[in-house]
Amino acid sequence: MSSRITATRGVLLRLKEELSFVERSKELLELKRDNLAREINKLLGKIAVRKEIEKKIMDGYEQLKRAYASMGYWEVKTRALSVKPLRVKALTRSIMGISIPTVEVEEQADISSLTDPRIRAVAEKFNDMISEVLSLAVIEAQIEKIAYELMMTNRKVNILEKAVIPNYKKMIKYIEDKLEEESLEEFVRAKKIKQVITRE
Amino acid sequence: MKGPGRVYLEVRTKTLLSHLLTPKAIRDLIEIDDLESTLAYLLKTDYTEEISKVMHNPEPRILENIFYRKAVQRYEEYSMIIETVAIRKPVRDMILNYMARLEVENLKRIIRALHSNRTVSKDALIPVTRRISRINFEILRGARSIYEFIDLIKETPYSKVSEYMKFYLKHGIPLILESKIEQIYYERILNLDFRFVDVKPALEMIGTEIDLKNIWFVLQLANIEAGREVGAEALINYAHKIDTGKLVKAIRDEGYSKAIERLERSKYSNLVKELKELIMEGKADYGYGLLLKELGKACLENLKGIGIPIGYLLLVDLESKNLAKIITGKYLKMMKRDLAYYTSV
Numbered sequence: 319m320s321s322r323i324t325a326t327r328g329v330l331l332r333l334k335e336e337l338s339f340v341e342r343s344k345e346l347l348e349l350k351r352d353n354l355a356r357e358i359n360k361l362l363g364k365i366a367v368r369k370e371i372e373k374k375i376m377d378g379y380e381q382l383k384r385a386y387a388s389m390g391y392w393e394v395k396t397r398a399l400s401v402k403p404l405r406v407k408a409l410t411r412s413i414m415g416i417s418i419p420t421v422e423v424e425e426q427a428d429i430s431s432l433t434d435p436r437i438r439a440v441a442e443k444f445n446d447m448i449s450e451v452l453s454l455a456v457i458e459a460q461i462e463k464i465a466y467e468l469m470m471t472n473r474k475v476n477i478l479e480k481a482v483i484p485n486y487k488k489m490i491k492y493i494e495d496k497l498e499e500e501s502l503e504e505f506v507r508a509k510k511i512k513q514v515i516t517r518e
Numbered sequence: 519m520k521g522p523g524r525v526y527l528e529v530r531t532k533t534l535l536s537h538l539l540t541p542k543a544i545r546d547l548i549e550i551d552d553l554e555s556t557l558a559y560l561l562k563t564d565y566t567e568e569i570s571k572v573m574h575n576p577e578p579r580i581l582e583n584i585f586y587r588k589a590v591q592r593y594e595e596y597s598m599i600i601e602t603v604a605i606r607k608p609v610r611d612m613i614l615n616y617m618a619r620l621e622v623e624n625l626k627r628i629i630r631a632l633h634s635n636r637t638v639s640k641d642a643l644i645p646v647t648r649r650i651s652r653i654n655f656e657i658l659r660g661a662r663s664i665y666e667f668i669d670l671i672k673e674t675p676y677s678k679v680s681e682y683m684k685f686y687l688k689h690g691i692p693l694i695l696e697s698k699i700e701q702i703y704y705e706r707i708l709n710l711d712f713r714f715v716d717v718k719p720a721l722e723m724i725g726t727e728i729d730l731k732n733i734w735f736v737l738q739l740a741n742i743e744a745g746r747e748v749g750a751e752a753l754i755n756y757a758h759k760i761d762t763g764k765l766v767k768a769i770r771d772e773g774y775s776k777a778i779e780r781l782e783r784s785k786y787s788n789l790v791k792e793l794k795e796l797i798m799e800g801k802a803d804y805g806y807g808l809l810l811k812e813l814g815k816a817c818l819e820n821l822k823g824i825g826i827p828i829g830y831l832l833l834v835d836l837e838s839k840n841l842a843k844i845i846t847g848k849y850l851k852m853m854k855r856d857l858a859y860y861t862s863v
Contacts, residue, residue, distance in 0.1 A: 387847035388803035388860045390839065391578040392627070392642050399638060400630035400692050431633050433693045433738045435802035 323489055325496035333493065337486040344478040347471050350414055354468040357413060361461050371450050378443045385437050397437050402428035404448060416467045418460045421452050523604030524824075530599055531826045534592070537564055538833050541814075541863035544840050548857045553848040560841075564588065578846040579641065585838040585845075586620075586644045592834045593617045593650045600827075608710040612717065613827050615706040616724075619835060620644045621651040622703045625658070625676065626696045632664045633692040664695075676702050682751070689748050697735065697752040704728055704754055719825025723832060725758025726816035730809045732760060733781055733790060737805075740774035741797055749774060759785040786812075807859040810836070814862035836862045 323329060386394050405425040410417040427448070429441040520528075539547075543563075550556045557576055560569045568584040600613050624643045631638040643655055653674050661667040668680045679698045686694045707724060732753050739749045749769040755762055760781065768777040781790040789812055796805035814836060821829045840861040847857040 383850045383852060384803050384856065386578070387843055387850055387852045387856065388806060390842035391582050391846055392842075395579075396627040396630050396638060396642050399636050399642075400633040402634045428634075430690060430742075431630070431692050433691060433742055433744065435738055435741050435797050436806060438738075438742060439800055439802065 323493065325493045325500075327497065330490060330493045330497065333486060333490050337483065337490060340478055340482055340486060344475060344483065347475045347478065351468060351471045351475060353414055354464050354471060358461060358464050358468065361457050361464070364457050365454065365461070367450070368454060371447065371454055374443070374447050375451070378440065378447065381440045381443060385440050388436055389434075394437060397432060397434065398441075400431040401441065402431075404445075406452065413460075413464065414467075416463055418463045419456060420460075421456050423449055423452065520823075521604065521606075524609070527599070527603045527605060528823075528826045530603075531596075531830045534596070535821075535826075535830055535833065538830075538837055539563060539841075544837075544844070544861055544863045545858070547841075547844050548854055548861065550848070553845070556845065556848050565841075576845075576849070578842070578849045581845045582838075582842040583641060583645070585841045589834050589838040590620065590644065590646055590650065593620065593831065594647060596827075596831065597650055606715050608712055609715055609717070609824060611710050612707055612712075612720065612824075613831070615703075615710075616828055616831050617650045618703055618706065619831075620646050621653050621655075622699055624655055625653070625671075625699050626692075628655075628658055628661070628667065629664070629692050629695050629699075632661060632667050633690075635663060637662075675706060678702055685747075685751060689745060691744065691748060693735075693739075693752055694748065697754065700731065701754050704756060708756060715824065717824045719820035719823050720828040721758075722820045723817055723825055723828055725756065727813055727832075728754050728756045729758050729760045729786065730813055732762060732765065733786060733793065734806070734809060736765070736769070736774065736777050736781060737790075737793055737797055738802075740778060741802075743774075746770055746773060749777070803856075804859045807861065810839075810860075810862035 382394075389397075404423065404427040407422045407424050409420045409422060411420050412418070427441075427445055429438065429445055432438045432441050547556055547559055550559060553576055557569055557573060560566075565584065565588060568588065569581075572580050572584065597614060597617060600610055603610075621644075624646060627642055628638050631642075638659055640659065643659065646653075646655065658667060658670055661670055664683075664686075668683055671677060671679055676699055679695055679702065682694055682698045686692070704724065708721075735752050735754075736749060739752065746769050750766045753762055753766055753769075755766075757763065765777055765780060768780050778790065778794060781787075782794075784790070789808060792808060793805040796802060796808075813832075817829045817832050817836070840863070843860045844857055847860065
């Protein structure tokens with residue numbers, strides 16, 4: 319360490335400033351980490367409905383299977399073509415600097431063209447659940463992004479806490495010791511000079 | 519008295535009927551456990567060549583096209599027979615016009631796609647040929663809007679559909695145009711001069727089909743609470759065992775519930791009651807199966823006289839539909855009980 323650092327008061331001051339900056343950064347990162355964790359907890363509560371949605375989807379698929387088998391592949395396919403599709407808007411929102419995706423349903427799919435009850439029931443089921451599925455997908459994407467950011471923030475906090483700050487402290491301590499030693503040497507040297515001058 | 523041409527036609531058609539899958543064969547197919555075994559069974563039928571080509575990739579969409587291609591091929595062969603046999607003109611026209619049911623199906627599919635400004639792929643259409651249809655589906659398929667479609671269809675026997683454009687645009691339900699196409703199709707068959715020929719068995723079959731379609735129209739439109747005028751306009755105007763005029767009036771004046779009550783008092787009373795219940799229970803698929811069974815029954819009961827050629831054409835169509843359903847059901851691992859409901863046997 320001694321070979322890399324010049325033990326001067328200037329360096330000591332700079333290091334102390336840097337240390338206080340790093341400590342402040344660490345505090346901010348800890349704050350960010352806590353907020354992200356809180357946000358994730360909030361979102362995790364919302365994905366509890368996943369099971370329920372999965373069940374609905376499975377029911378929907380079961381009904382779709384029945385429609386396919388009762389009408390044939392192309393009949394279902396061409397009837398589905400008459401549906402004016404759902405329109406969504408994909409946006410991004412920022413939570414503590416992280417851009418997270420959101421989806422807004424602009425226009426529900428228009429299933430009024432489907433008159434046959436065999437396929438109408440399926441379309442109604444999927445149309446009803448599409449908003450729920452989309453919001454669940456958005457929540458999951460948000461959790462994924464926030465979790466990644468939380469992991470990165472945690473790593474940064476850990477690096478600051480376990481490596482950067484102790485390193486700074488060690489350097490400051492070293493310079494302080496060195497400077498104290500130097501000032502002691504200076505003091506002794508001055509005393510010796512004074513003794514020599516007094517003897518003469 | 520039947521002329522030699524009619525006798526020959528009936529005998530020839532009976533031979534062709536023996537090539538179709540029997541109700542027992544359809545039931546056997548339903549009872550088979552998996553898709554591979556079902557295809558193996560079909561390898562022993564008229565579908566050998568086509569099925570053997572797709573054994574490695576048995577997808578329902580491909581198989582369905584095979585079944586419809588076979589139907590088209592059978593219709594083509596039959597049209598060639600019809601053209602060479604000496605039969606009365608109205609009988610010949612009736613049979614040839616009846617074959618247009620496949621083109622009607624295609625027109626309906628194109629309308630559905632154009633309703634949402636989309637186009638239908640070539641695969642999604644039944645590959646009807648020039649021999650059995652004068653409509654150029656390649657051009658119709660390329661229409662970019664329903665307006666363009668209506669312009670193009672003016673060149674065909676279905677030109678009258680354009681009169682209902684305003685009504686369709688007002689309500690936004692493609693069923694309006696679809697039912698008009700069907701109306702024209704049935705008119706082409708029924709408005710022929712049958713004064714000197716006995717077409718009773720054929721009319722019995724066609725009439726039953728129209729009745730069943732009308733029942734389904736009323737029930738499905740009531741189910742979605744469509745406007746009364748839509749229901750009144752969508753019905754196919756032909757009175758067989760249901761007085762369509764009175765039914766239309768009931769819808770227009772009193773609504774669907776009264777019209778259904780009227781149907782419940784008709785000759786199809788039990789069927790309508792059962793259908794109504796099934797739709798309410800969310801089992802419309804079973805309900806539609808009942809209609810097909812009724813149609814299949816009417817077809818088999820009227821396989822006599824002029825009913826033989828018409829019955830043959832109907833059975834060809836039903837066979838392709840039944841097979842498409844069975845194959846799709848097997849592919850999706852549906853229960854045998856459900857498949858038994860969906861077919862016409």
